[in-house]
Amino acid sequence: MLFDLQVVERDGWTVVSVTGELDVATAPRLRNEIVRLASSGNTLVVLDLGGVDFIDSTGLGVVVGSLKRVRSLGGELALARAEPQVRRVFEITRLVDILPLHDTVDAALATPVPPRAEGDR
């Protein structure tokens, strides 16, 4: 499956839908998109992983880096719709403890918003 990113605005959040495999060849594109969004003030981000059929440690690193980046700007990152093989990688590395995996985008959109970002909505 070809790697692709789709970005839409919903309920004050930016939903980034990722399709394909997240590895050292593709993860830099996601990183660049998050940097672009954050630098233009979009710091409430949902990553919809429903189309991701593979993730490795480089992909995980970009997700963690994205979380750190948006939180440093007063925002939040939420993950949604991880397939079982993707979910398992988050569980093995225990990243699921700091980044909950929501079953739906709607559930991710219900993530509590930091007070600073609430004023931007």
Next chain:
Amino acid sequence: MSEVVLEIPARPAYLALARQVVAAAASVEPSFGDQRIDDLRLAVSEATTNAIEAHTDISSDDRIKIRCNLADDRIEVEVLDHGIGFDPTDVANAPDAEHPERLNWEHGLGLPLMRHLADVTEIRSSAGGTAVRLVVYTSPTADA
């Protein structure tokens, strides 16, 4: 054992090909379940990523060699690079998930993932390169 050998340019664009070939090789043995093949695919991806980065670090045009040997109960994969090597005992582990420093840890998950997913992970590294040997059994409970 049946051997499949793949050589790829040390570029990220070839990583997916390496995963596909190794997973397809394992699929020849029908007793490999989907999860075991997923484990293998990810472990090989981590080893090959490290090999590509090792060549990139020294601007080497050498190819990465990936050797697969399939037996009835297991697949053995060796990933060979010609980088400058590293000390596998000197790789720090990520802090626990609840540790405040955890968010600063964007790298270094590859080796722990390999060790978790493969039944055997052996790393031989010297100044002339690194060989990572991964063994995945058809059943994760098989004696490694």
